[in-house]
Amino acid sequence: MTPPTLLSLHVHPVKALGGTPCAEMLVQPWGPAGDRRWVVSSPAGVALTQREHPRLALATAEPRPGGAARISAPGRAALSLPAPLDDAEAAVVTVAGSKVEGLRGPAEAEAWFGGFLGTEAELVHLDAPAVRRPLGPEFARPDGTVSFADGAPLLLTSVSSLDALNSLVAQGDHAGEGPLPMDRFRPNLVVEGAAPWAEDGWRRLRIGEVVFEVAMACSRCVVTTTDQSTAVRGKEPLRTLARHRRLGDRLPFGQLLVPEHPGRVRSGDSVEVLE
Numbered sequence: 001m002t003p004p005t006l007l008s009l010h011v012h013p014v015k016a017l018g019g020t021p022c023a024e025m026l027v028q029p030w031g032p033a034g035d036r037r038w039v040v041s042s043p044a045g046v047a048l049t050q051r052e053h054p055r056l057a058l059a060t061a062e063p064r065p066g067g068a069a070r071i072s073a074p075g076r077a078a079l080s081l082p083a084p085l086d087d088a089e090a091a092v093v094t095v096a097g098s099k100v101e102g103l104r105g106p107a108e109a110e111a112w113f114g115g116f117l118g119t120e121a122e123l124v125h126l127d128a129p130a131v132r133r134p135l136g137p138e139f140a141r142p143d144g145t146v147s148f149a150d151g152a153p154l155l156l157t158s159v160s161s162l163d164a165l166n167s168l169v170a171q172g173d174h175a176g177e178g179p180l181p182m183d184r185f186r187p188n189l190v191v192e193g194a195a196p197w198a199e200d201g202w203r204r205l206r207i208g209e210v211v212f213e214v215a216m217a218c219s220r221c222v223v224t225t226t227d228q229s230t231a232v233r234g235k236e237p238l239r240t241l242a243r244h245r246r247l248g249d250r251l252p253f254g255q256l257l258v259p260e261h262p263g264r265v266r267s268g269d270s271v272e273v274l275e
Contacts, residue, residue, distance in 0.1 A: 004271040005192035006207055006264070007159060012186065013069040014038040014081075014123075015148045016049040018060035018228060019186065024266040025258050027210045030129040030145045030189055034063040037129070038081065039107070039148045040113055040121045041093040050223045053117055054231040058267030067125070071112065074222050076189055079112045083274065084125045093124045096150040100133045102126045106186070127255035152215050152256035156199065157187040164196035164255065168240045172275055177236040183228045184237065185220070191271050199255045204275040211274070217252035225255070 007047055012019035015036045026033040040048040040056070052057050059073040084103040093102040105123030110153055113121040126132055126148055135144035138207035139152060146153050155249070169178035191199075205212045220241060225233050241251035 002193060004191045006189060006249055006265060006267055006269040006271060007037055007192040008190045009034045009267060011063055014061040015194050015251050016056040020062045020075045023087035024264055025145060027265055028262050029259060031147045031149060036147040036149045037067060037126045039093055039124050040093060041124050045093050047093055047095045054226045054233060055117060057226055057228045057231045061109040073116060079109060079147045081109055081210055091124045091216055094097045095148050124269055143256055154188045155218055155254050156189040156257055157185050157254040158194050159192040160196045161174060166211050169236050172240050174235045174239055180237055184224045187254060202273050206272040206274055208265035208269040210265055211260045213260060214259040215258050218254040219257050220253050
């Protein structure tokens with residue numbers, strides 16, 4: 001039987017913004033290199049995400065060397081976002097319930113995002129991911145760390161599972177919202193060639209140079225109902241997940257991964273299920 005393969009890889013330099021596909025990825029203990037190392041924050045130090053600001057979907061962040069990024073959005077001049085210097089002002093931001101210390105971004109970035117969102121905004125850079133934010137206790141890795149991602153270092157999704165979900169959407173009350181593209185789920189790794197929902201039973205994987213622990217299914221939120229090209233919200237896929245995929249109070253799609261060691265993964269790599 002032919003093993004599933006890695007179809008595409010995606011990096012999101014700024015949390016909640018659109019990401020960038022890449023042919024290969026350096027996986028670090030806290031996640032893909034350059035992934036979610038920036039976050040947009042309120043002046044009160046709370047992360048701003050698509051949950052409260054769906055308009056963030058319209059902005060795209062492309063990684064640049066040294067932790068820098070290029071930000072673009074329709075109708076606005078592009079923003080070059082340099083990595084902060086070591087003597088930049090310290091800042092604390094609350095991300096998914098945890099307070100994380102980082103470095104405050106440049107004033108021009110604050111002005112850009114403030115104008116884009118119509119509200120005061122700051123940028124915070126995660127300068128030392130190896131020590132700044134421990135993994136949550138639910139991941140049972142006391143030495144693990146994570147970027148500004150909501151929970152685990154990486155998210156994996158499956159093309160066949162999305163096809164199966166879209167078939168269910170087509171049978172529901174909001175069929176006109178489908179088929180949904182994969183960018184609704186904002187993954188890092190997308191696999192093809194597996195049976196629908198096969199990833200629910202995976203516990204440990206080898207992809208390229210990296211072995212991953214499959215920590216848990218990813219519970220989905222209102223962000224998945226946001227069209228990433230228009231920022232318009234609908235009902236799907238949450239309506240369909242609630243009917244067909246509910247696990248208690250969770251609506252899962254995709255799997256959260258924790259790397260066991262650093263290494264590179266590349267498009268076309270085999271996905272070997274170890275457990």
